[in-house]
Amino acid sequence: MPVDREEGEGTPRPPSYQMATWALLGGVLVLVLVLVSARGRHGPDTTRDYPSRSLPAEPVPVLLPPPEMDPGYWPCSDCHEGEKTNFEVRKFEEEHDVMEFKHGTLWCLDCHDAEQRDTLHLANSDRIPFSESWRLCTQCHALKLAEWRAGVHGKRTGYWWGPKEYRNCVECHDPHGPRFKPLEPFPPPWPPRGPGSTLVEAAHE
Amino acid sequence: MHKLARFWRFVTGSLDVVIRGERSYYLWIALLAVVIAAGLFGYARQMQLGLITSHMRDQVSWGFYIGNFTFLVGVAAAAVVLVIPAYVYEWGPIKEVVLIGELMAIAAVVMCMLFVTVDVGRPQMLWHLLPVSGNPNFPYSLLIWDILVLNSYFAVNYFIVTYLLYKSYTGQPYNSGFIMPVIFLSIPLAVLIHTVTAFLFMGLVARPFWHTAILAPRFLASAFCSGPALLLLIFQILRRVGRISISDAALRKIGELLAYAMAVNLFFLGCEVFAEFYFPTGHTIHGEFQWFGIGGRFDVAIYTWIALACNSVAFVLFVVPNFRNDLRLLSIGCVLAVGGIFVEKGLGLLIPGMTPDALGEVYAYNPSLNEVLVGAGVWGVGALTFTLMVKVAMAINVGELRDVPPGTSPAYDTGVRSLKLSDQQGGSGR
């Protein structure tokens, strides 16, 4: 290995090409690091050979049966039989014990049929059973109909691939006061060293 | 066979050297033993109860351990600061002390690896990182790169030191054609370890405080301050207790280098502060937390300002020749620099980077007592490693630990002398 020796200098100076080589090597290392990790936008892909799988069932929206009618009031004809209807739009103070009636400018006989109390009626006077009450809602809330069928409006349970259970409007919305009442929230999470921090002491017991 | 026997005598001889010493040596070892025992106690508790014994939580999931790791990677990288002038520019006075610098680098790397080990949730599964039996996510994960370069740096430095010391032990000349390339390899490796460590923070887009190009240069600049500053302090201790002569010229030259390094470090800090605060965005909240505190939590802010003061005073002490040439003032500057950079880089990088967390929550993290105990224990292990290695090195170089094979030219076997590697070559000793 050729070394440069200078006058009076006991230590050989390493030739500059050696320095250059190692500096270059170091630079190449850094460059490789940068290039290779810079392309790493995708992490490790799973290379597990999963067998081909498909689910046999078809995604079918299934409208769940409507909720049970309140036995205290159903059937309506038990009380409302052969009476003369009062068509005056008014507020009920005592009858029907309705806690709240707040549904825009509607009143009872806009939906309930005056002659056949065990049915409801549409805007064109067609009578519909209580089990199809959703048809009443979608008269005004037409935009909701497509969303409800598609599953974007309303709660779904069951299977995203299989029977997709969706519900009648009245199962969530009280037709006499459809706006949701506030709920009591479940407890907030513990702060980072909240009640959980006693674990360390408890572990000693 | 003779060579193996000689090497074995080298090992046992080294053990003898580290067991015997003066009273001050025993006291120091006893102190380290106490610190390490405290660390072991803390770690045992952590192994039993989990990392919940620390104050790290989901919101600040890296803390004291990784902060120390980051600081120590810088210290390890800084040995190169001495190697460059010693071997590249042939500056004699520095060459004397390069070996100690490399020993410090080895001890620092040992501490780095220990800090990562104590930080991991399941250390018994660390074998998952190895190739073949494990599944390292190479080349995407910067942690794998960090493990690679740290271990390479450790291996290269350990090899250099063992080679040079063993050659000295046997009174043989070292083959510069063989060892010089390896020494030169340690230069880019040193830069690489700290760059890779910086990259592993810089690559995280989720942490805007870290996602900045200047992080790698800042790491290197602060490393080149803290490493040599620590070395300067160690040299002065070794001059007093060990049989080693280090010229004042060498110390002053290191002080000069420190002036440049601290200047660059402060400049980079200024760049960072400008970028953060010139037009504050949502991302500036990390800088705000670092310098001013948020939500009534000022601890990090206080430390940051103190660190800035320490670094600034240290800079003045380094840059003014009258101060630098006064070794007491220089030492004070070194203490300030090491402390300031430990706070700035260790805590001042980790905590504001994760406060507020990704969902905007401010969890004021401070290390728990358990974390501090374990950290102290790791520092104790590093100090012990360094102490033992230096003891052996010094013994070899004063000729106490020697085993010259018969037939060796007496020109190489010069007996008791000071720690000068240049004497080994060419036969023209000083």
Added chain:
Amino acid sequence: MSDENRSGTRGARGASRRQFLSACGLGVGALTGLTGAAEAFEFDLEEFFQKHFRELSDDEVAEVLERLERKYSKQYGKEVTIDATGPIDGVVYGYGLDISRCIGCRRCVYGCVDENNQSRDPQIHWIRVLEFERESAIRGIDLEEGNPYYNHEAVPAEDKFYVPIACQHCEDSPCTNVCPTGATWSEPDGIVVIDYDWCIGCRYCMAACPYGARHFNWGEPNVPADELNPDMHLLGNRPRPRGVVEKCSFCIQRVRDGRYPACLEACPVGARKFGNLLDPNGEMRFLLENKRTFVLKAELHTRPKFFYFYGRG
């Protein structure tokens, strides 16, 4: 090899040997203390040497499942079943969240806790609901302003809106990129999963996640036996060991059988939507095409598959 060149004399070396041995004795004492701590976790050789999930053969997977079933059945005193069902062809899952409807009731949070066997103490919640002032929305959703610790008597509170956040199952997830052991990856059906037996707990993925979606088992997780959900998936809701990272798995144990996730079924106002993004007739396609959707931190280009939308109107 003459004696003069040896360090010290033989006599002194004998004394130093004794010192060396006493030092060793101290070391042994320290090790004993460590061993006592090591007894804290039982050592199972098979569990220790278990390979990465994707390197296991089908038989080995069956063995792992059987071993874990035995272990957890014994631990919790009830029969548990764990499977490792694979993805369904032609499916990429997406999630929709209607922020015009979420009322912040947190029933999804606790539904998830029950379904996925999350630790009660220390507490882990995979879903975090942030409460924002309605006014702050004019500046866009700045996560700095979100508050997860609200505790009103009734929700929704006045002038507030709610954004629940869990794993976004990004297409370009930063977390899978940085995991050093490859313990977390993206499955073909888009779910980002974690092999809990492979994770070493370095928490690099937690630093990398922009959504704070990953959670660490800092202490020993604690699920009461009577609340344990025994229908488990290996990459989903099986009980996790201490010292590993966990997160939402899109209820992998449910969705790969075609069922809806637990959070969706828990929501009382129907704010959550889930389905196959590749299904032209599914609700995910409908909402992506007809509603105003956005993702969180879009500028990071993580391409989350969790779409927030405004459902009303």
